[in-house]
Amino acid sequence: MEQSKNIRKYFLNKTRKVDFEDLLGREPVKLDMKSIGNYIQGRVVMVTGGGGSIGSELCRQIIKFKPKKLIVLDNYENNLYVLQQEFNRNGMYENIDYVIASVRDKCRLDLTFKKYRPELVFHAAAHKHVPLMEENPSEAIKNNVFGTLNVATCADKYKVKRFVMISTDKAVNPTNIMGATKRVCEMIIQSMDKRSETQFVAVRFGNVLGSNGSVVPLFIEQIKNGGPVTVTHKDINRFFMTIPEAAQLVLQAGVFAKGGEIFVLDMDKPVKIYDLARDLIRLSGYIPNKDIKIKFIGLRPGEKLYEEVLTEEEGLNQTAHKKIFVGKPTFDNFDTLMVKINEFKEIVKKEKREEIISKLEEMVPTYKRFKPAIDEVAATKCI
Template sequence: MTILPRFPSIYRVAQVTLDAIVASSAIVLAFTIRFEGRVPAEYLPLIKSILLIGIPSHLVIQGAFGVYRQIWRLFSQRDFVAIFQATSFYSLLLLFTVRLLLPRVLTLPNLPLGVAVIDWGFCLLGMCLLRLLRSWQTTQHSFSPKPASPAHRVILVGAGRAGAQIARETRQNNRLNLRVVGFLDDDRSKLDRQVEGVKVWGRVEHLVTWVKRLQVDEVLITMPSASSDRLQKIVELANADDISIKILPRVQELLLDRSLAGQIRDIRLEDLLGRPEIVLNFAQTLCPEFPSATAQIQNRTILVTGAGGTIGSELCRQIARLQPRQLVLVGRGENSIFHIDQELRQTFPLLEIVPVIADVRHAQRMEKVLHQFRPAVIFHAAAHKHVPLMEQNPTEAIENNTIASAKLALLADQVGVKTFVLISTDKAVAPSNFMGLSKRLAELLVSGIAQQSHTRFLSVRFGNVLGSRGSVVPIFQNQIAKGGPVTVTDPTMTRYFMTTPEATRLVLQSLAVGQTGQTLVLDMGKPMRIYDLAEQIIRLKGYVPGRDIEIKITGIRPGEKLHEALVDQDEEQRNTPHPRLYCLVKKQSGYLPVHPTLEKIETILQSSNLETLWQFLSSDYFVRCAPHKGLLVSDVSTREHQHKGADF
């Protein structure tokens, strides 16, 4: 096939032609000004030489500096810097050539220094003016058709760079059908001044006053780096008067392009989380013992259990971006596995994705799966997680979360998996319910397996995930949609919250810092009151708590605690190479004897006395052994546990 040469566009030719006219005019004007309108005849050959050789050279230099890759109507500070560098380089080269090199070959007069300086100034000024005029023309005469309906009147909260760009885009693009009527900002130096020709009317605290005075239809927050507390105050001001409000995404969400207007969205609960969202760099090598998370996943086979769940599916999305050789999706729910499989195939068409319908409790099935694919890393996200439901079905919690996890970890050791990551929860800390107990036992058993295995075993513990299936947020949203009431068990109850992307990032970054047998936690800031969360969700929906939507206190359910913790009393929190990740180490060395413990748990499940399961948390049951020295069998000393549950 013959490839035709790519010729420059008419637009590019016009750019070069206009710059050539500016450069030619600049050198002529420089000589004219320097000699006050009477240029000596001896300089005419020099002028002619510069016009014939110097100007084309100038244009070539500008091309080398990337000047002609610019879009004039989007002329920016970086574009100015490129023109400045190219023009300065040309002027210095011209001086060097004419004053030092040419006199050795030709009998031409020296180029006066004043002419070079004036020429440099006119070139820089003229070329920048051309681009600014083009940008101004685009601003004044938008080519997009004008909408039939009147423009939506918008006031911007935040007169910074993001606000200025939004104001510029709304003026240039009629399709947005937005008219920015003003700014609000708490910076006193900006008050009564203009940004992109739009006035900064006043402070944010007077939002309601200016909305009414300017007949605003919508408020847009253009402060991508604003704190959660500040956003919450703005939302409360707007919701108090039923004012429609939207926001630009946080800095981490913004796409790397020039357009911001297309990213305007409604305020989400994550914006009011109370701390900046945590973003981790998977390509960073944090510990000399382990490669980066990316290096451990790239071109490897990765297996995720519970791949159809909230955490599992988001984990698969994050892993797929790191370019594994093969991604195995394991889950027992065919619909959820089908959906994540289809989504990943559309988003990552080059990635080999293998959906596997399997129950992690079926050891023989999982053994076949692991032998068939031989994954380098296993992320074990399959689990039962609903506390009240597991209180009514405790054997299911123990079988699925404890026994199946331990047996899968043993299989990982047998197959030679490099790293096994168990997804755990803050409910495993001093557990008061069967769901928390099942995850705590899983942590202890996986840690015990790590002491006699070449596989690296990690547990990752985090708090409640916003928006996950069955979590409090979608329950509140459903209750609000039905008109209320929103039910809260106790007004003082608190929980740690994190977003789904944060949770999965923690899981992935654990690969780069976690030592075998360790439990890792994320710095999640302060816990949040569930009652406050309910109020915020009600306000985000445009209602007033207590007036439009009632909040009803229902009382603590069986197995619930008022406050969760991330670190147990017998654990010590230590730093890792990452400032937002911590590892937990037991204060007293000891590990559960894996096989005897599993046998004992299975025996207890067949009996009717499940309360004795709490005995495995007693330090009396642990064996004292140095890491990787093998496990000993110790006598079991039972411990009565004060747990108010039924006898199953």
């Protein structure tokens, strides 16, 4: 036990701090901050999930553009407290209100929208962890699907100018429950746009370096503990961006929004997670597979080797920004969607996983439960 503590102390003392931009393998994307400022300045802006890693960065970016008021909404009080203290330290006391509320609570949301009358809404609140949602599908439905529907309904009712939802590349041909629920959220947004004065759009991007759902914090902790660093498969890859890039993409989408679009950031080539692990070990001051071992542990439930950013029918068109692309709307039947979503209410109460998955498969034809082939599952070993 004492030896283990000493080894951990050694690695904690020796490990260098890593700049996440060094892991990208490309130059960070710089967006048109002037145009973003033009549509945020002087407006009432709401961010749901505002205490999370993406939501809080959105708030940091938004406050620079002098909104009339920023409403930071989150159901986790500690996240809001941490962000509030950060803003207070930087002398940002005015024009920011912190609201403890769940997107599941339609009545609380309605009262909040009625009080503040936001003009812009950035919807970042969601359950995002793939393995956890595989084990808790009813919670994914409640938070992602019903939560998004609640916020979108309030936005329509109170005539919000623009509503930007944060989606994920896992919504494209999803192989997991989380991705399938986010695709349903996109369908809600696109169909709402057809019947509302509010401009509803979604922004889809890949993994965010340093966010709560990223592998990087896990790898850093494993390195600090002396390893091994655990990678699910030698060939698995993902698209990556930094937290500021992700937040700026969401804001930029609000500038380009006309309604119903799904915006995608050109993240260049995907990065192999194994290469990311090696780079992170090197940047931390160690030699991969000598000082710190890398261990393959097999694909997790719902996880696939490669992610995509657009479906075939969405197409791909460039916007005024060379790094931002837009897919055309592919779903507009709100009434049909609502019938299916309402059927979910009873299914979710039963907590029956198979019924939930069957309903998701019915709603999202591209959702295929992922069952890794034997040759795709890496052996559990250190290399």
